[in-house]
Amino acid sequence: MKLMINHQTHYQYTDLACNSIQYIKMTPTSNLHQKVYSWDVSVPGQKCTKYDAFNNIWITSSQRQPYQQMTIMAQGIVEINHDTVYGVESLINPNLFLQPTANTLCNTEMKEFAKRHVPCLTRKYLIVLSEAILNHIPYVADQTSVLTSAIDAFQNQQGVCQDHSHVMIAMCKYLGLPARYVSGYLFVPNTSHLASHAWAEVFLENAWYCFDTSNQLFSPNSHIYVAIGRDYWDVAPIRGIRERGGVESMHSIVQVLAC
Structure with missing residues (x-):
């Protein structure tokens, strides 16, 4: 399935800047899940491109x-592979995604929540956990x-895809499973997605599995990967x-349209 993406970000200031x-990390790469036919990032000033520690394309513009x-x-x-089951493979050691970060820590209530919904470390129970997170x-x-x-987010009991992903990642890391944050785009037929998207992926049985908690999608067959x-x-x-x-x-403004 070929998709056309148009992502515009507009800034305005009350005084001269x-x-x-x-x-800027807005450039997808080709892999077994997706093929990039064309891509351009337009930004004023001088720019240079390199890769970050996670092999994401990183543009610096001054x-x-x-x-x-x-x-x-x-x-x-x-173009994405509509039959994809697993997430994008990576040469990075999965254990790197066990590292704690300020946004992906658990408190006592979250730890109890995770243990209650995941009595056994299987994909089935992680899906149950993802469903419970969205309900909460x-x-x-x-x-x-x-x-x-x-x-x-867990305490306030409201949020968006970024928050759902952080909570899922935090709980999985507490359970001892490597979990990573993915930014990208989601194709929804007959509509334009109004924001860039995010979801979590968990390393289980030597493969990365998609957990899009916001949409309750557990395979990335409608997702475009940009950065991990x-x-x-x-x-x-x-x-x-x-x-x-x-x-x-x-x-x-973000548009993701079939072409």
């Missing part, structure tokens, strides 16, 4: 001229932020610093 650096608005656009065509944390937009941790890491901060689509600029406002 200058001397900014943007770190802009010295003053500006009051900026648009970063990623677009291209990707209904999908509610605009109530959390990139700073929200797994503990915060331990949590959101390893794969953030855009991070940056700047001088001045006053108050920043941002909005994004």
Whole structure:
């Protein structure tokens, strides 16, 4: 299935900004799950491309001229294997994804929740855990932020795909299973997905399995992989610093369409 992706992120500032650096991870790569036919990231200023520690494509863009608005656009065509069962293979040791991060820690209540729903380390019970997480944390937009941790989301009992992924990862790591955070896009027929997507994957029986808790999808046959890491901060689509600029406002538009 070929998909066309158009992802635009618009920034506006109340004052002139200058001397900014943007770190961009918005470029998918070809693998057994997907084939990238074309892809381009358009961003003002000078840019260079390299790979990060997780083999994600990492663009660094610097802009010295003053500006009051900026648009970063990623677009291209990707074909995915609709029959995929497993997640993308990686040469990285899975045990790296047992490392704790600030966003993927468990409190006592979360540990009890995980043990109650996963009496045995099988994919069947991990699906039960994923379902229970969504029941406990209904999908509610605009109530959390990139700073929200797994503990915060679990206690507040509301969140989005980022929060569901962090909670799933935190509980799986507590259970001793390597778990990773995946950023990308989700194809939903007859609609355009209005934000970039995230899901968790767990290493079990020598393979990575998809746990898209927000949508209760457990195979990645509608997912485009962009970046993989331990949590959101390893794969953030855009991070940056700047001088001045006053108050920043941002909005994004994402379209994932069959072509």
